[in-house]
Amino acid sequence: MELKVDDLQTEVVDRPGMGSGGLKRRRSWTRQVWRFLLANPLMMVGLIVILAWIIIAILAPVIAPFDPVKQVFKDRNKPPGGPYLFGTDELGRDIFSRILYGAQLSLPVGFILILLASIIGTTIGLVAGYFGGWIDEVMMRFTDLIFAFPTIILAMTIAAALGRSLVNSVIAILIVWWPAYARTVRSVVLTIKSQDYVLASRAVGAKNFRIMWKQIFPNILAPVLVITFIDIGNGILIFSGLSFLGLGPKPTDAEWGVMTAAGVSNLDAWWRTTFPGLAIASVVLAFNFIGDSLRDLLDPRYKTER
Amino acid sequence: MTQYLIRRLLLIPFMLVGISLIAFILSHSVPADPVNAALGEGAIGKPDLVRAYKEHWGLDKSLPEQYLVYLWNLSHGDLGNSIISRRSVAEDLGDAIPATFELATAAILISLLGVPLGIWAAIRHRKFADGLIRFFSLIGSSVPVFWLAYIAIFLFYTNLSILPVGDRLDTGIKPPTHITGFYTLDSLFTGNWSALGSSLHHLVLPAIVLSLTTIGTIIRVSRTITLDVLHQDYLRTARSKGIKELAVIARHALPNILVPVVTVISLSYGSLLSGTVLTETIFSWPGLGRYAFQSATKLDFPGIMGVSIVIALIYIIINLIVDLLYAVLDPRIRTKAA
Numbered sequence: 001m002e003l004k005v006d007d008l009q010t011e012v013v014d015r016p017g018m019g020s021g022g023l024k025r026r027r028s029w030t031r032q033v034w035r036f037l038l039a040n041p042l043m044m045v046g047l048i049v050i051l052a053w054i055i056i057a058i059l060a061p062v063i064a065p066f067d068p069v070k071q072v073f074k075d076r077n078k079p080p081g082g083p084y085l086f087g088t089d090e091l092g093r094d095i096f097s098r099i100l101y102g103a104q105l106s107l108p109v110g111f112i113l114i115l116l117a118s119i120i121g122t123t124i125g126l127v128a129g130y131f132g133g134w135i136d137e138v139m140m141r142f143t144d145l146i147f148a149f150p151t152i153i154l155a156m157t158i159a160a161a162l163g164r165s166l167v168n169s170v171i172a173i174l175i176v177w178w179p180a181y182a183r184t185v186r187s188v189v190l191t192i193k194s195q196d197y198v199l200a201s202r203a204v205g206a207k208n209f210r211i212m213w214k215q216i217f218p219n220i221l222a223p224v225l226v227i228t229f230i231d232i233g234n235g236i237l238i239f240s241g242l243s244f245l246g247l248g249p250k251p252t253d254a255e256w257g258v259m260t261a262a263g264v265s266n267l268d269a270w271w272r273t274t275f276p277g278l279a280i281a282s283v284v285l286a287f288n289f290i291g292d293s294l295r296d297l298l299d300p301r302y303k304t305e306r
Numbered sequence: 307m308t309q310y311l312i313r314r315l316l317l318i319p320f321m322l323v324g325i326s327l328i329a330f331i332l333s334h335s336v337p338a339d340p341v342n343a344a345l346g347e348g349a350i351g352k353p354d355l356v357r358a359y360k361e362h363w364g365l366d367k368s369l370p371e372q373y374l375v376y377l378w379n380l381s382h383g384d385l386g387n388s389i390i391s392r393r394s395v396a397e398d399l400g401d402a403i404p405a406t407f408e409l410a411t412a413a414i415l416i417s418l419l420g421v422p423l424g425i426w427a428a429i430r431h432r433k434f435a436d437g438l439i440r441f442f443s444l445i446g447s448s449v450p451v452f453w454l455a456y457i458a459i460f461l462f463y464t465n466l467s468i469l470p471v472g473d474r475l476d477t478g479i480k481p482p483t484h485i486t487g488f489y490t491l492d493s494l495f496t497g498n499w500s501a502l503g504s505s506l507h508h509l510v511l512p513a514i515v516l517s518l519t520t521i522g523t524i525i526r527v528s529r530t531i532t533l534d535v536l537h538q539d540y541l542r543t544a545r546s547k548g549i550k551e552l553a554v555i556a557r558h559a560l561p562n563i564l565v566p567v568v569t570v571i572s573l574s575y576g577s578l579l580s581g582t583v584l585t586e587t588i589f590s591w592p593g594l595g596r597y598a599f600q601s602a603t604k605l606d607f608p609g610i611m612g613v614s615i616v617i618a619l620i621y622i623i624i625n626l627i628v629d630l631l632y633a634v635l636d637p638r639i640r641t642k643a644a
Contacts, residue, residue: 145324148324149329149618153583154328156598156603240450244450244584245603260450277450277456284450288447292444292526
């Protein structure tokens, strides 16, 4: 969970490969995007893969050859081949169809999870950074508390304490995930709140809420959105990890982590674990491709932490 | 520097209080009878035992008081008894800590490969080798470790049967005399060759799988830092003096790359120690990660608290060592401190 807003705040214009062609000719917006993608193949691959998964999630009922929960007893543990592209599981369910339907679960869960973490973290970071004083102190010590606890153990414990369910595992991850956003946003707010335009706004008598909403929030929105987007992959990864450990969705759900876990019990049926795992890896990899490209682009000075 | 160190050391008890507080709140938000859970069904007919237990943990007092009692016991090294193993948590952890350290150390040694790879990628910036190494590092941090572990088991254990899975030694081989708790080192020191072979054999697969979770980060950081250093003026000066590129990198760039790289390696090491949950669970490696998983899923709160405190402590200590290493590696910090 390495979040660095500072690096992402750099101006994007006038980077080689970004397609901003100087003053000679004005290129159309679509053409600029296209040139940008050509210069960054990893980014293009990432976007295509995610787009493909979104389409799969939406069209799953249309393109899936089988009902993801239908059990065909005579076809249990069938290897890939014939009508079953990726084979079947121990109950004779088609793994290919289950993976397609799994996209309906993993993608939205990863997205909603990180979005919520980012909303909670941003709100708390904004309030803490803006008001400072004891509000800041209390809120930041609270994030310290959560940070001090080993992330995965806290998430596991909360999920186990709440009981096995999809919603509970999301809540558990949320609790350990938002503090990173709160800290990052707070540090940005601290630099923004003493800017002239904020002081000017206060001088003309704007209320605190108005300053936060109209002056500060728009200025942190872009970097936070970028971080949030990149983080979706991590969200999907930890969610699948929890469900692999049996702390997430029900065993009957067509969820990739659950499917991987179920396959481990039967090592000879390699297809039962290999394909759901590949699905997780492809989505996370796609998000990381985009994230890495963005970092490389937005950080032209190769700034290091010191 | 000393002042800074003292401040850091003083922070440790506060961190521990924070962690124990979270664990305490969690354990009391779960509807379960702690006495029943800790002593088992057998204690129902033994009122003396129940009373003694209640007294020891202050269970008849108010919640804040109970917490203070817990802290008091904690400060005396009493972490309570594990509900699963029925042994003292301190004893359980004593066995688990060296197992995890051995695994994490082996994994970090493997992922040290990431440093030359990252430097190489930076030197070949935007060339084919750079792309390939970057691609590999991204795969390392994207692939779910539980899936990777399974693939490794399937290939090397189920199919080729050249590597064992589960536990730290073959069944029938006795653990070497306890010196460090690292089976490989202990058997080496005592000349116990069969145990050495067996423990190394058992270490290979989980260590490689675990190393892949950190090697990506190490490659990326090494690459970024090297890129940064390669663009510095002093390197241009060195080159303009006609020094060969290899010498420029070895003599002028490398010392400046070293400090941040050491940081990321140490931090990865720290994260490995708590990041072993999935790997240890799959490979049945009897370390902290598996212990944490078992305690969490069985809601064994003494176990969870103990394991969290130990991991946090280790993490804090590693961070402290990193700061000290800075001073050793970077003369600028050393003079500032003096």
